[in-house]
Amino acid sequence: MLALAVVFINLALISYTIGVWSEKRSGQLQKKHLAFFGLGLLFDTVGTTFMKLLADSPALNLHGITGLIALVLMFFHTVWAIFVLWKKREIQIKQFHKFSLAVWILWLVPYSIGVALSFI
Template identity: 55%
Template sequence: MLTFAIVFITSALICYTIGVWSEKIAGILKKWHLVFFWIGFCFDTLGTTLMGKISGGLEFNVHGITGIIAILLMLFHAVWATTVLVKNNEKSLKNFHKFSLFVWFMWLIPYLTGMMLNMVK
């Protein structure tokens, strides 16, 4: 189960990174970026669920708390990106990357702390 959790979390990192940074480079939010946001969110949810089962539940430490915040931010980010694309407002499409980068950096905190905590064990 641990192997699957690691694969899912790493897949989330790859997909989310592709979506966020390609949006930044393109300078405008596109539909295919949104696809990567949602895939990244799904992989992260799967990986987080498996990690929770392995560890016995949510731990109230930096990793656990930032993990919950990050997954909620990812969900909000994907929903908001969907809304921005549906409304098709050019200014919003061009400025969306600012929020994307913020969410991506916030997501890296639990990713990295999870790695570090488990390397120590």
Template identity: 50%
Template sequence: MSMLLIIAIICMTLALGFYTIGVFAEKKSGTLLTWHAIVFWCGFIFDTTGTSIMSKLAGSGFQLNLHGVTGLIALLLMAFHAIWATVLLIRKDDQSKKVFHKFSIVVWAIWLIPYVMGMFIGMNG
């Protein structure tokens, strides 16, 4: 196993860890807090890094297949999610911060699809 592949796997696993902690801590607290947004950004950065490394290892960029499309959707949703969390915190929109966890869980669940799919592709390929 190459060192780049190990780094990519670590990045993707860190993305899963950060995102899961952020989403469920936010739900448990009942409101969006600053540290949740920081953790969402960390998850996004690690996911983007891992995805970039995996693309380099595959020798290609975006691929129009199920994994590529769901992965792109997940990355875009993660970016929007982190941006929107930051906007709500800056605006101090307390009502929206209390219901933001519903959106967070949906984004997290969608993100899991390409994550799990990537594990199966890696095991089979």
């Protein structure tokens, strides 16, 4: 199950990174970016669920707390992207990448902690 958790978390990293950086490069939010955000959220949720099932302790640690925050931010980010595309406000569509980059950077915190913990 650990191998599956690692695979899904890395699929989340790949999907979310493609979504965020392709949005940044294109200069505006598009439906294909939303699809990558959604895949990243799905993969992260599945990977996190596997990791939670493997956890020895129900207590939250730094990795667990930052991971939960990142997952909530990813969810909010994806829902907000849906709203922005639905409303079709041009300024928000062109400025959305700033929010995307911030969430992506914050998501990298628990990811990096997890990678570091794997070496301990």
